[in-house]
Amino acid sequence: MTDHRQVAVVRWPGRTPPVEDGLAALLAAYHLRTEAEKGASVADVHGLPDRYRAEITDPLTAFAGDVVLVALLSDTVVGCLVVTSPNSGQAEIKRLWTDPESRGRGVASALLGTALTQVAEEGVHTVRLSVWEWRTGAIALYERLGFTATRSWDERKQLVCMQRSL
Structure with a gap:
């Protein structure tokens, strides 16, 4: 297991190594795996719903106003996370994904820790997220970081909604 301090978390876009291709690949893997x-398995990104395909092909537009964090091990993009712009003291975490070959190295923890620190500095008092119920490893991670299940704000079945106060 790699010490998570070896994971560099950078804000995208920013003064970072070029990460666009790596970010697009992570978003594609996330959406293809989720489908x-x-x-609802699809062969490639062309079979994804338009809104998901737009995140992959043009993340700058798709996440305009949001914060995109990218995790690097050396210069390799290995994880991503999106935090929505604060609204009424609340923000939402979306698209947390770690490359399967890099799991167990503290990537997701580093991304979440950075995200929680940044939103707290912006005055956010509640962070929420949703996760598919079969992603038990992710749910366990969220619970370790203080998130608790809450009443759903989303009508999709099998979706667990969680939140954490800061």
Whole structure:
């Protein structure tokens, strides 16, 4: 297991090594895996719904106003996370994904820790997220970081909504 202090978390876009291709690849993997897990497997990104394909092809526009964090091990993009712009003291974490070959190295913890620190500095008092119920490892991580299940704000079945006060 790699010490998570070896994971560099950078804000995108920014003064970082070029990460666009790596970010697009992570977002593609996230959406393709999610669709497969939901039983709606598609062959490639062209089969994804338009809104997901837009995140992959033009993340700068898709996440305009949001904060995109990218995790690097050396100069390799290995994880990403999106934090929505604060609204009424609340922000939402979306698209947390770690490359499967880099799991167990503290990547997701580093991304979440950075995200929570940044939103707290912006005056956010509640952070929420949603996760598919079959992603038990992610749920366990969120619970370790103080997130608790809450009443759903999303009508999709099998989606667990969680939040944490800061």
